[in-house]
Amino acid sequence: MEEKKKLDLVSIASVPLVMTLGNSMLIPILPVIENKLKITAFQSSLIITVYSMIAIILIPFAGYLSDRFGRKKVIIPSLIITAIGGLISGLAAMLFEQSYLLILLGRFIQGIGASGTFPVVLPLIGDMFKEDRKVSSGLGLVETSNTVGKVLSPIIGAALALITWYTPLLAIPVFCLVSLVLVFFLLKVPKQQEEPVPLRTFFKNIKEIFAKKGRWLYAIFIIGCILMYVLFGVLFYLSTILEENYQIEGILKGLILAIPLLTLSLASYITGKKIGENKLLMKWVTFSGCLLLTCTIFAISFSESIYLLVGGLIFSGIGIGMALPCLDTFITGGVKKEERGTVSSIYSSMRFIGVALGPPLFAMIMKYSHQTLFLTTAAICIIASGFALISIKPKRNYNPALSE
Structure with missing residues (x-):
């Protein structure tokens, strides 16, 4: 990593850290919110979902902007x-x-803001470095920051809730202010080398990208x-x-709650360091991570033991952490710079869809039985493994974006 860009990376890494804290920090206090506001588990899950749903809609617009x-x-x-929004x-x-x-209104406004933060960070890393190896390492750092936020968020959320149950909500604008200062003063974005593409031409180019490379792009979106569906659903359930x-x-x-997230964070960091430029x-690694996730979720379905659940989730975290930096690198290295933000x-919208669907669907399915919940989740994980195996077909050290 270039020395002069370390401060830039620190400021960039603060963005996903803050966004993750602003969402995942609320998961451990949802039962408390249910008791305080006299609402159901499904209603409390909407505090996570409403944030994600508006972000899903606006993220592509933020990417284009x-x-x-x-x-x-x-x-x-x-x-x-x-x-x-926070x-x-x-208040x-x-x-x-x-x-x-x-509270839902505030979370809705937060989601508007979230649409232009982490999703813009990924293409920014691609803009900063020319070599795939450095891009992979930078993306590994971003995913690590994101997952470190997930590790810290349940601990910080629970600790802040000891003051008052709404303290985690009040902490969100404080975290945003810290990131805002870092980005404003430390981030030096690369100069734009070319004139922005006109809107009509831009949409034509996007259409051509999906016509030529849709097979692997759609696979990565679905994976x-x-x-994210499995991660946030399981955290809500736990x-x-x-x-x-x-x-x-x-x-x-x-x-x-932080234990499986810690293994996810470590796996993400190590993967980002090791994958380099080797697309094959x-x-x-993506397929292996999805397969490990599938196997552990399937194993969890046969027992309600808390020890098996937490132990299985440790391996699930490793599986997810293995896959995420690879998916990020495929996306940022797979399209031209002028379309990178939108793709x-x-x-990112697809990831937010997973975040939005996880808590409410788990809240509904868990009413039937533990086994039903995790068998259906394992079946969904098999789909991810299948897409990783069949639809992503790069050659060694070869960018899949270049394959028709």
């Missing part, structure tokens, strides 16, 4: 909007007894969606049963 006007010019306003949710919870709808079945609350609960290796943003 970042291609058209520059990454930094999109990231900074997006961080400000995210902070405003402030609305936090509503603090000032009003029946604050559920206002990313499934991985958070619920720890409190309801085992009366485990507070920081201890946060620490247990990336394909097999990356569509990929």
